[in-house]
Amino acid sequence: MSLDRSDVERIAHLARLAMNENEAPEYTESLNSILTLIDQLQATSTDGVEPLAHPMDAVQRLRADEVSELNQRDALQACAPAVENGLFLVPKVIE
Amino acid sequence: MFNLTLSELSNALSRGEFSSLELTQAFLDRIKRLDTQYNSFITLSEEHALQQAKAADTLRATGQATALTGLPIAHKDLFCTQGIRTSCGSKMLDNFISPYNATLVERLNLAGMVTLGKTNMDEFAMGSSNESSYYGPVKNPWDLDRVPGGSSGGSAAAVAARLVPAATGSDTGGSIRQPAALCGITGLKPTYGRISRYGMVAYASSFDQAGPMTRTAEDAALLLQVMAGEDPLDSTCATQAVPNFSASLNDSLLGLRIGLPKEYFAEGTDPVILERVREAIAEFEKLGATVKEISLPKTQLSIPAYYILAPAEASSNLSRFDGVRYGHRCDSPKDLEDLYKRTRAEGFGAEVKRRIMVGTYALSEGFYDAYYRKAQQIRRMIQQDFIQALSEVDVIMAPVTPCSAFRLGEKNSDPVSMYMEDIFTLSLNLAGLPGMSIPCGFADNLPVGLQIIGNYFDEAKLLNVAHQYQQVTNWHQQSPANLSEG
Numbered sequence: 001m002s003l004d005r006s007d008v009e010r011i012a013h014l015a016r017l018a019m020n021e022n023e024a025p026e027y028t029e030s031l032n033s034i035l036t037l038i039d040q041l042q043a044t045s046t047d048g049v050e051p052l053a054h055p056m057d058a059v060q061r062l063r064a065d066e067v068s069e070l071n072q073r074d075a076l077q078a079c080a081p082a083v084e085n086g087l088f089l090v091p092k093v094i095e
Numbered sequence: 096m097f098n099l100t101l102s103e104l105s106n107a108l109s110r111g112e113f114s115s116l117e118l119t120q121a122f123l124d125r126i127k128r129l130d131t132q133y134n135s136f137i138t139l140s141e142e143h144a145l146q147q148a149k150a151a152d153t154l155r156a157t158g159q160a161t162a163l164t165g166l167p168i169a170h171k172d173l174f175c176t177q178g179i180r181t182s183c184g185s186k187m188l189d190n191f192i193s194p195y196n197a198t199l200v201e202r203l204n205l206a207g208m209v210t211l212g213k214t215n216m217d218e219f220a221m222g223s224s225n226e227s228s229y230y231g232p233v234k235n236p237w238d239l240d241r242v243p244g245g246s247s248g249g250s251a252a253a254v255a256a257r258l259v260p261a262a263t264g265s266d267t268g269g270s271i272r273q274p275a276a277l278c279g280i281t282g283l284k285p286t287y288g289r290i291s292r293y294g295m296v297a298y299a300s301s302f303d304q305a306g307p308m309t310r311t312a313e314d315a316a317l318l319l320q321v322m323a324g325e326d327p328l329d330s331t332c333a334t335q336a337v338p339n340f341s342a343s344l345n346d347s348l349l350g351l352r353i354g355l356p357k358e359y360f361a362e363g364t365d366p367v368i369l370e371r372v373r374e375a376i377a378e379f380e381k382l383g384a385t386v387k388e389i390s391l392p393k394t395q396l397s398i399p400a401y402y403i404l405a406p407a408e409a410s411s412n413l414s415r416f417d418g419v420r421y422g423h424r425c426d427s428p429k430d431l432e433d434l435y436k437r438t439r440a441e442g443f444g445a446e447v448k449r450r451i452m453v454g455t456y457a458l459s460e461g462f463y464d465a466y467y468r469k470a471q472q473i474r475r476m477i478q479q480d481f482i483q484a485l486s487e488v489d490v491i492m493a494p495v496t497p498c499s500a501f502r503l504g505e506k507n508s509d510p511v512s513m514y515m516e517d518i519f520t521l522s523l524n525l526a527g528l529p530g531m532s533i534p535c536g537f538a539d540n541l542p543v544g545l546q547i548i549g550n551y552f553d554e555a556k557l558l559n560v561a562h563q564y565q566q567v568t569n570w571h572q573q574s575p576a577n578l579s580e581g
Contacts (some may be wrong), residue, residue, distance in 0.1 A: 093431055
């Protein structure tokens with residue numbers, strides 16, 4: 001199955017990637033060639049095969065619910081683009 | 096000193112032939128002089144390295160040195176290093192200085208190793224040629240017109256050019272083994288979970304695995320010893336006991352059962368590469384190994400399965416880059432959506448965007464069963480093939496790549512032809528098995544790698560097998576002819 005330009009623009013929106021006029025045709029072409037590659041799977045029957053999500057079939061390990069971390073807010077925010085009073089700044093969300 | 100291995104340098108430090116400070120300064124000078132032609136480093140951490148070297152000399156003087164104390168290393172630029180930029184080869188993280196160390200960096204620091212700098216890589220580890228780096232491509236020291244492989248191309252080129260005796264790498268679909276093969280060095284991808292992923296920038300979390308890139312299997316054993324083992328900071332890190340990897344290096348290979356998967360020796364691979372691999376296998380027969388043909392019938396499906404699952408995981412992992420908490424942020428966003436979209440469009444390169452979009456599509460409503468679930472089922476079939484094969488043999492041997500180092504630009508315009516480069520390496524990541532690449536000769540003066548695949552958590556066997564081969568051959572000691580000795 002093949003994607004057209006509007007499909008690719010919709011996918012870019014879902015992935016929160018801005019895409020300009022010039023880029024759309026190029027991504028449409030390369031995504032279609034990748035889809036042709038991955039569509040090779042459809043020819044193989046997988047009836048009754050249990051999906052493998054993790055090579056060790058591992059499940060999430062749990063630990064006791066105890067505080068183990070120190071507060072490092074200043075150190076962790078030192079690499080943030082914009083902070084004020086210990087808060088991350090973003091454009092206005094609610095009018 | 097540039098041609099010495101970690102083990103040899105460690106002995107020289109013990110004998111007092113030179114100090115760690117002298118050694119570190121010599122390597123730093125060499126990098127500054129020669130790396131303009133390879134571009135294998137993104138960041139050189141000179142001041143930090145000299146401090147570590149001085150501390151290492153003090154430890155040695157007071158009898159507190161380990162085998163690795165005072166030895167130089169470089170880290171692939173996706174391992175977080177406190178106070179030293181971690182760019183992941185991306186504009187997105189060009190300004191990112193991590194507030195903490197990756198667990199493996201922390202462990203190598205504690206062992207007294209000296210970090211010379213951070214090596215170049217494909218952006219977010221997505222690539223097989225190191226051409227997708229924001230910091231420009233790396234050149235293969237064997238031929239500057241050719242790629243070093245990827246994504247750990249900077250680490251492989253730096254070790255091959257003798258700019259550093261060892262480096263760390265990461266392998267999601269072949270990113271340690273393929274550049275190791277193309278640059279003629281030794282690379283080990285351990286079992287999934289053997290080494291903590293804490294502080295390693297995530298690409299595809301059920302595949303990503305760190306490992307050592309060295310000149311010899313003996314050196315890889317030294318590094319893995321320190322890097323491996325349970326970590327409370329990574330709940331997916333394996334709890335299996337870590338054996339003494341150096342202790343079994345000299346075990347006899349008499350009776351070793353080697354399996355040769357017929358699908359890896361089929362048409363489509365450079366015949367000279369197959370010849371070199373067969374010559375290597377003949378050496379193992381001389382050492383007492385027996386060889387039998389096996390089958391891994393789903394090999395061809397590993398590429399489509401991987402290029403659904405890894406991008407799906409990537410699209411989720413890379414959603415964290417939103418311009419809010421760290422990394423690149425676009426100028427004057429008009430609202431939150433504009434902030435996300437322009438930050439990500441400006442910060443990511445083309446291949447990263449392609450994989451994010453493929454993953455987003457595969458996970459989107461209505462397509463999940465046809466792509467993601469289907470690929471996970473194929474993943475189990477591929478794993479079952481390996482489990483069956485490894486019940487009959489001790490190790491599997493095969494080529495690492497279908498061709499030797501290709502020219503810069505040769506495959507860059509067509510993502511699918513680049514993906515085919517990983518046909519012999521991807522399936523191990525799908526199954527989570529350990530694999531190694533060691534040099535086994537040349538094709539048209541370019542290095543060829545032999546891949547050794549073992550059972551889960553049997554890295555000791557891989558290192559033993561590789562070390563025994565390196566005792567009777569000298570391919571791992573070859574260095575590029577144009578290499579400056581200075």
